[in-house]
Amino acid sequence: MTMTKLANATLFDLKTGLSEEETSKKRFLTDMEKLFNDTETLQKELDAGNNPMIYEYYALDLPKTEGDIQYGTSIVYPGTLGGEYYMTKGHFHEILETGEVYFCMSGQGYMLMENPEGEWEIEELVPGRAVQVPPRYAHRSINTGNEPLVTFFTFRADAGHDYGSIETKGYRKLVVERNGKPEIIDNPKWQQ
Amino acid sequence: MTMTKLANATLFDLKTGLSEEETSKKRFLTDMEKLFNDTETLQKELDAGNNPMIYEYYALDLPKTEGDIQYGTSIVYPGTLGGEYYMTKGHFHEILETGEVYFCMSGQGYMLMENPEGEWEIEELVPGRAVQVPPRYAHRSINTGNEPLVTFFTFRADAGHDYGSIETKGYRKLVVERNGKPEIIDNPKWQQ
Numbered sequence: 001m002t003m004t005k006l007a008n009a010t011l012f013d014l015k016t017g018l019s020e021e022e023t024s025k026k027r028f029l030t031d032m033e034k035l036f037n038d039t040e041t042l043q044k045e046l047d048a049g050n051n052p053m054i055y056e057y058y059a060l061d062l063p064k065t066e067g068d069i070q071y072g073t074s075i076v077y078p079g080t081l082g083g084e085y086y087m088t089k090g091h092f093h094e095i096l097e098t099g100e101v102y103f104c105m106s107g108q109g110y111m112l113m114e115n116p117e118g119e120w121e122i123e124e125l126v127p128g129r130a131v132q133v134p135p136r137y138a139h140r141s142i143n144t145g146n147e148p149l150v151t152f153f154t155f156r157a158d159a160g161h162d163y164g165s166i167e168t169k170g171y172r173k174l175v176v177e178r179n180g181k182p183e184i185i186d187n188p189k190w191q192q
Numbered sequence: 193m194t195m196t197k198l199a200n201a202t203l204f205d206l207k208t209g210l211s212e213e214e215t216s217k218k219r220f221l222t223d224m225e226k227l228f229n230d231t232e233t234l235q236k237e238l239d240a241g242n243n244p245m246i247y248e249y250y251a252l253d254l255p256k257t258e259g260d261i262q263y264g265t266s267i268v269y270p271g272t273l274g275g276e277y278y279m280t281k282g283h284f285h286e287i288l289e290t291g292e293v294y295f296c297m298s299g300q301g302y303m304l305m306e307n308p309e310g311e312w313e314i315e316e317l318v319p320g321r322a323v324q325v326p327p328r329y330a331h332r333s334i335n336t337g338n339e340p341l342v343t344f345f346t347f348r349a350d351a352g353h354d355y356g357s358i359e360t361k362g363y364r365k366l367v368v369e370r371n372g373k374p375e376i377i378d379n380p381k382w383q384q
Contacts, residue, residue, distance in 0.1 A: 006326035007305055007313045014206075014297070014320040067289040067327035069261070069346055097259040101346050103295065105206070113199055121199045128206040130344070134198035135259035152322070154261055154293050154346040 008062065010071075015106055017073040017150035024056040027089065029081070034167045035089055037174055037189060038082025045081070053077060054086050055141075057153075068157035074102075075150050076109065076143040083176045085109070090140030090171060092116075094160030100133040100153060102141065107149035110182070113137040114172050122173070122184065125149060138166055142175045144182040200254065202263075207298055209265040209342035216248040219281065221273070226359045227281055229366055229381060230274025237273070245269060246278050247333075249345075260349035266294075267342050268301065268335040275368045277301070282332030282363060284308075286352030292325040292345060294333070299341035302374070305329040306364050314365070314376065317341060330358055334367045336374040 012019045029042065029051045036042050045051075058072035079086040090112070093100070102111055104125040114120040115136040123131045125141065133139045143149035170190045175182050204211045221234065221243045228234050237243075250264035271278045282304070285292070294303055296317040306312040307328045315323045317333065325331045335341035361383045365376050 005313060007315050007324060009315045009321055009323040012320045012322065062324060068291050069293045069324065069348065071293045071322050071324060099260050101261040101263045103344050121197060123199050123201045128204045129201055130204065130263050131201045132199060132254060132261065132263060152295050156261065156348060
């Protein structure tokens with residue numbers, strides 16, 4: 001009898017979140033042109049030849065049934081662009097009624113969430129803090145610290161990712177640096 | 193407008209897995225009478241007044257819809273009973289077609305899995321290793337090291353727990369200490 005191995009496992013570095021066994025997806029400033037608020041500063045950076053990696057994450061090739069749980073790590077690097085902290089693009093799930101859990105392994109920042117009805121929530125990410133993103137909520141990790149913000153995430157494997165809604169409408173709220181501290185402000189460019 | 197906060201978060205100690213914000217469920221030797229193989233040694237321990245905590249975990253009061261992801265930590269303490277390593281009871285999900293993800297934070301051991309069809313799998317747990325338990329598989333954490341085995345777990349929030357099947361039939365395989373090292377053996381008491 002041939003054994004069909006169904007379980008799988010991946011080794012990550014608990015501090016950096018990186019895995020030598022898999023290849024991460026990397027998101028650079030050029031991938032975030034529609035996401036950062038200050039497009040003028042962004043363009044200046046690109047014109048000057050600066051295209052830093054903003055974040056990377058693992059999208060593992062695992063079963064995508066509604067009974068499986070998908071996992072991976074996300075690493076958002078420290079920095080700001082026009083006062084706005086480095087962050088992930090943020091996404092809804094294609095199956096809108098599914099949530100996600102983020103477990104912070106190192107660094108510090110926020111999980112910013114909003115639903116299509118206009119409600120929004122924010123939770124702090126510090127090492128050891130688990131945040132449960134409710135169904136229907138788009139979610140974005142924001143690094144407000146000086147080291148990489150590393151999270152371990154899990155979601156229903158059939159959830160799917162909708163990045164387009166955020167790229168088109170933007171987030172209602174932004175997290176920016178004011179006097180060296182994070183502040184939540186309304187997004188002046190947000191489109192109803 | 194009153195804000196209905198849907199997101200939630202819990203702070204765990206990354207090393208010990210414990211949370212000061214929540215109360216864990218504690219499982220002592222008396223809770224494991226049907227689980228350890230060597231019932232004679234187990235009874236001697238209890239007769240001698242020894243009732244150590246074998247493991248503890250968090251069952252948080254969170255939404256239980258099919259779209260939510262439930263999370264918590266599990267801490268299995270080091271030790272053996274009649275040569276068998278300390279372990280969790282192990283459980284199937286009531287919704288059998290749902291899996292689970294365990295992310296090891298500290299310690300070392302194994303995730304032992306079996307399905308109703310008689311197939312079994314085992315994956316090593318070391319710090320930073322994430323193990324995806326497939327749907328249909330009962331799963332048990334086993335501590336083969338000298339310090340607590342700490343994992344962060346997530347599963348579909350409506351999955352439910354079936355502990356009875358394992359308590360009645362037992363696991364097909366046991367992990368025991370032989371010459372100071374873990375060895376997987378057939379469970380002599382396993383019932384078809």
